[in-house]
Amino acid sequence: MGSILSRRIAGVEDIDIQANSAYRFPPKSGNYFASHFFMGGEKFDTPHPEGYLFGENMDLNFLGNRPVQFPYVTPAPHEPVKTLRSLVNIRKDSLRLVRYKDDSDTSGEEGVKPKVQYSVEFTFDADARVAITLYCQAFEEFSNGMAVYSPKDPTMVSETVHYKRGVSQQFSMPSFKIDFSEWKEEDLNFDLDRGVFPMVIQAVVDEGDDCLGHAHILLAAFERHVDGSFSVKPLKQKQIVDRVSYLLQEIYGIENKNNQETKPSDDENSDNSNECVVCLSDLRDTLILPCRHLCLCNSCADTLRYQANNCPICRLPFR
Template identity: 35%
Template sequence: MGNLISGGSRPVYNRDRTSPPYPNPNPQYQGNYPSPYNHQACARYPNGEFASPVPYVEHQEAVTIRNFINLKKETLRFETDEQNPGKFLLSFTFDASVPVSITVMFFAKEGRECNLNATKEDLFPSTTVSFPKGLGQRFKQACGTGIDFSALSEADLVEANETDVYHVAVKAEVASEYDHPESETPNRQITHGVLEKDRKGEYKARVVKQILWVNGARYALQEIYGIGSTVDDNGEDSNERGKECVICLSEPQDTTVLPCRHMCMCSGCAKLLRFQTNLCPICRQPVDGLLEITVTNDRKV
């Protein structure tokens, strides 16, 4: 059977390599009977390795900022100047809860405290227009103040991109008498855009960044997917389906996943989920952080 090896007070048997293979208890199956099953290979972690821990995900709470003006970036576009053929006028829609002034610049660079500096003022002069407070207001450049695309070259556009110069920039600034008394620089919103050609070869404006300057602090505006289903246009809670947490299906959504910005979970499930996985429940992208946002029905401006 085997060779006896001295093992102290107990005999230890070493398998004889010349012994016949393990007998096959099922003769209907040809071939040698397989060796005993390796249970370790089928364990939860193959090869005996432990799964790497889920990376830590930071959980933050949102800070409420009162914004007096908002340019609706999806409305930014160029219109033909009927009185000046070859020129195009910038137009967009915006909301303002106080009187504001709007300045349009071409080939502008952002400076300190969100100030805009025109780099081609001689070719493309900036224009400033004042507006009263109101929702859904429309801005359009005055005739003759638009941009002539024939004066542009592809080299100008490429050079601007490489030097942090934006092709189109809009500064919406709160009137000084309505601004924060302790703020040296008026509260403002900056919208940066670039010029791109469509399939027809015509230039279109596309917003790439929006910045808020409020009480001496700079904030970058980003869209949150799903926050619109939490509160309706009247600022009232909506009972429509789809606003519940995608994990527990009962609590309202109040936590946004970063950087994909999907608002899809409640704070309770988000705190538990971050210890189990680092993937967004919606798009399955890696999660860098969680942002808790409390949406209220306060419509005061």
Template identity: 30%
Template sequence: MGNRGTTGQDNDQSKQSDTPVIKNHNNIRKETIRLTKVEEDEGETYALNFTFSCSYDCVLTIYLCSTEYRSSDKSGPPVYFHTPDYVPEKPVSYKFSKGIRQKFPENEYIIDFSKFKEEDITSYKEDEYYPIVMTIETDYPPPVKDNLKTYHKNKRQAQITYGYFAKITNGKYQFRFNKQCFLFRNKLFKMEDIYGHEKQEEDGKNEFDESQKECVVCYSNIKDTIVYPCKHICLCSQCTQIVRMQNSKCPICRRQAEKFICIQIENATPDGNRNNSDENSAPI
């Protein structure tokens, strides 16, 4: 399906388009990121905890109070982070073997908030400055001589998590999520939540509910289309055409649709979750 002009009853000029599927080999699960007070310390010392997955060996780096820089140099990465010398905590990198739902080691990364100015850790400037950035990048093995082209084509594969900290009423600090981006072949994509393939807990496993896979209009085809801006995945390709011709509203929330994006859902993400079901990548 390509972009298509609107005619006849298409009154809102909504668009329908395809988006490519990109397999993300690394994932920090944003909903698991938290700060835990170091109890034996009476100050403002916290341990950073979260769950992550990687399909290959990976390098995980944590930056505090870093400035984000964008680069137009095609020979290097499109984004990098700089931590000034005056910041008390320098970037720290860790290597991990491949694995699903790994727990970041307890008390491995400690933040002493008393060393920072409060405004430096509680506020951010979009696309410029962030109190905390975490990158998880595939640590590919050394290239094989006969496979150099493939190695250089795929070597940049990273997920970037941006956040800040908030001081709540009891004086404690909490992590606050800002956004996640995905670096693939030196292109940066923004990751967005989509809704319509909800998870269910069964035997301790976080699985997708197979009963929710059908289109909400025809109840026979597999749903493969996201409605924007509400981001409900609820339609199959055929029913999307009907909705566009009738009223161009989301069948779930009735919000006016600006565009429809067709995606492919697969079973090959690091968490065992379906690709593009939790998050859909859109280029920045």
């Protein structure tokens, strides 16, 4: 399971923010970014004002209106960074639609196409008992740090299914089907102005008081193909730990680092190694932001900071 680094900060001021005042970027007025940030126990100045360090600024729209308390107090210099456990993870590459064709209503009628519906399947891992619910065309609000979803139609929410802890569990619910013939074209994709998510998969940890405020959320949209069929595509994933919402991002290169059993490719130019792309000797352990390429060792990354400002993989400037 994944893990998230966090620092417990006490004594912050509690700001009263309306639950439905969602963040929108770019803002109509004012600033949403400070002049510095904390990472790994150190304070860094922000070189680019109004710049989101871990991705595109528009990604912030997928977070709640209050992911952490503000303003911050300066953390103690020797306060340890603790790892927060990610108790549930939905494997977004396993998300798929299963097609069902209903011939019962059209039997005996010539020229009438059978009704086509879709159900959702995916694979997930859980280190605790979990309750999974599907929502379609849903609005998002935050209440007491937890995401609450309300579908436009009461029939667009599935029953909640409970699972025990386990790895590589399969979710399948044929009883909950999606009929896209009743959907408008704009309902298939996420529109920030409308604030309606085409599909939400919410997995809430159901392990008692010790794990309250833990959940995993996958936001997805749908795509119509030229042959009339549909597919599902993940948009973003969020992890809620101790009622704090985190946006999950891809790390490019970590698949090579974790896949030790990958057979070497016949192509000499393929990158199946774990070595730093600069020195080709030490293991890669340093991530470049905001492109999120895991391609450097600590020594080369420290040297590159003073010699260049571009990622050696994609050539984008780093921060």
